[in-house]
Amino acid sequence: MVESVYQxxxxxxxxxxxxxxxxxxxKAFDExxxxxxxxxxxISDEDFSKQVKPTSGLFITKGKAERIKDSLEQTESELVxxxxxxxxxxxxxxxxxxxxxxxDRTGLILxxxxxxxxxxxxxxxxxxxxxSHLSTRLxxxxxxxxxxxxxxxxxxxxxxxxxxxxxxxxxxxKNIKNKLSKSHKQREINRYSRKKSNKTLVALVGYTNAxxxxxxxxxxxxxxxxxxKLFATLDSVTRKNSVSGLEDVLFSDTVGxxxxxPTELIxxxxxxxDELKSADILVHVVDISDPxxxxxxxxxxxxxxxxxxxxxxxxxVNNKSDKVDIDEISEGTSxxxxxxxxxxxxxxxxxxxxxxxxxxxxxxxxxxxxxLQPNQGKIRxxxxxxxxVLEETTSERGLIQLQLEIDKNELNSLISNKGIDLKNNxxxxxx
Numbered sequence: 001m002v003e004s005v006y007q008x009x010x011x012x013x014x015x016x017x018x019x020x021x022x023x024x025x026x027k028a029f030d031e032x033x034x035x036x037x038x039x040x041x042x043i044s045d046e047d048f049s050k051q052v053k054p055t056s057g058l059f060i061t062k063g064k065a066e067r068i069k070d071s072l073e074q075t076e077s078e079l080v081x082x083x084x085x086x087x088x089x090x091x092x093x094x095x096x097x098x099x100x101x102x103x104d105r106t107g108l109i110l111x112x113x114x115x116x117x118x119x120x121x122x123x124x125x126x127x128x129x130x131x132s133h134l135s136t137r138l139x140x141x142x143x144x145x146x147x148x149x150x151x152x153x154x155x156x157x158x159x160x161x162x163x164x165x166x167x168x169x170x171x172x173x174k175n176i177k178n179k180l181s182k183s184h185k186q187r188e189i190n191r192y193s194r195k196k197s198n199k200t201l202v203a204l205v206g207y208t209n210a211x212x213x214x215x216x217x218x219x220x221x222x223x224x225x226x227x228x229k230l231f232a233t234l235d236s237v238t239r240k241n242s243v244s245g246l247e248d249v250l251f252s253d254t255v256g257x258x259x260x261x262p263t264e265l266i267x268x269x270x271x272x273x274d275e276l277k278s279a280d281i282l283v284h285v286v287d288i289s290d291p292x293x294x295x296x297x298x299x300x301x302x303x304x305x306x307x308x309x310x311x312x313x314x315x316x317v318n319n320k321s322d323k324v325d326i327d328e329i330s331e332g333t334s335x336x337x338x339x340x341x342x343x344x345x346x347x348x349x350x351x352x353x354x355x356x357x358x359x360x361x362x363x364x365x366x367x368x369x370x371x372l373q374p375n376q377g378k379i380r381x382x383x384x385x386x387x388x389v390l391e392e393t394t395s396e397r398g399l400i401q402l403q404l405e406i407d408k409n410e411l412n413s414l415i416s417n418k419g420i421d422l423k424n425n426x427x428x429x430x431x
Contacts, residue, residue: 008077009041010068014060015050027292032083039112044075059090065097072100081108088137106133106262112231121183128176129265135169200249200361203276206285207296208256211319215285215344216253219243236275245354248386259299273307281360282314289323313360322346365405369423372400376419
C-alpha cells in the first residue's frame with residue numbers, strides 16, 4: 001500500500017460542555033493529534049474551542065469558520081480535519097467556505113486503515129468501509145451538475161451521473177461482501193479444525209497502541225510489525241504459542257480498539273471480529289503507563305459488550321509496568337488471578353501470565369478416569385506431554401487407567417477413538 005502524501009492540515013476540535021463525558025477534552029485532543037500524525041499529515045495549526053451546541057449547516061459557528069479560513073491562507077494548508085463526525089452537507093458547506101478539503105474523524109480513521117491494511121481480506125474490509133462512507137457523500141463531487149429545475153429540457157446530466165456512481169458503488173459493495181462472505185466461511189472451517197485439534201485460542205484485545213503486538217511476538221516468537229503509533233496492526237494473525245507451559249495454546253493478535261469507533265468499521269470488520277467470538281480466553285492488554293488508562297479500559301469493555309463477547313473469560317494484562325510505580329496505581333486495578341503485571345518489551349511478568357491462562361483453562365476442565373489399551377502408548381505419552389494426567393494405575397485386565405484433568409470437549413474427542421473408554425461407562429452417557 002502506498003503511503004499517504006504529506007499534506008499540511010489544520011485540525012479542529014470543539015468542546016460542548018453539556019455533552020462532556022468522563023474523558024477530558026484535552027486527552028481526546030491528544031489522541032486526535034496522534035491520529036492525524038499517523039495518517040501522514042503535517043499539523044500546521046490547531047483550533048480548540050468551546051461551543052454551546054453544533055450548528056446544522058456548518059457544525060461550527062460562522063465566526064470559527066472564518067477564523068479557520070484565515071489560518072488556512074496563512075499556513076498555506078490544503079486540508080481541515082475535524083475530530084467529530086460531520087454530515088455530508090456540513091462537509092460540503094465547509095469546503096465551499098474554506099476552498100480546501102474537509103475530513104471528519106471517520107474519514108481520517110478510514111484513511112489510516114487504507115494505508116495500513118496489508119492482507120487481501122484487510123484491504124477488502126477497508127474498501128467496504130470506505131465505500132459505505134463515500135456513498136452518502138457522492139453529491140459533493142457532482143454539485144456543479146445538480147439539477148436546479150424540473151421539467152423536460154431543463155434536466156442536466158448531474159442526476160444521471162449520480163445514479164451511475166451510486167449504482168457502481170453499490171455493485172462494488174455487493175461484490176466485496178460476497179468475497180468477504182467466502183472468506184468468512186473459510187475462517188469457520190479453520191475454526192472448526194482448530195476446535196477439533198483441541199487447541200485453546202487466546203485472543204489479545206485492547207486499546208490501540210497498548211502493546212498487543214509486542215506481547216504477541218514475545219508469546220509466539222513472531223516478527224510482526226511493531227510501532228509506537230495508533231493502528232499499527234490491522235490484520236488478525238493467529239500463531240502457535242512458543243512459551244513453556246502452554247504447548248497446546250494458540251494466540252491471536254487483533255485490531256486495536258478506539259473510542260467512537262466508526263460504525264462502518266465495526267460492520268466491515270465483522271469477519272475479523274468474529275474471530276474473537278471463537279476465542280476461549282481473552283487477554284485484555286492495558287497500557288498501564290497511560291494517564292488515561294482507566295477511560296480506555298472502560299471503552300474496550302464497552303466495545304466487547306457491544307460485540308456480545310463480554311461473557312468470555314478475560315485476563316487483564318497491565319502492560320508497560322516497567323514505566324510506572326505499581327504501588328502508586330490502585331484505581332481501576334485489582335489483585336486476582338485474572339490480572340497480571342507485565343512488560344512485553346522487557347520480557348518481565350510472563351510467568352504470571354502463563355499461570356493466569358492455565359488457571360482460566362482449568363475452570364472448564366473436569367477430572368475423569370479413562371482406560372487405554374496397552375498398545376496405545378502414543379496417546380498416553382501425548383496426554384502426559386499436555387499435562388493432563390493426574391494419576392496412573394493398571395487394571396486387572398492389563399488396561400492402562402489414567403485420571404485426567406481435561407476439557408469436556410477434549411475428553412469427548414478422546415473417547416471417540418477406538419480402544420479408549422471411560423472407566424465408568426455410566427458417566428460417559430451423561431457427558
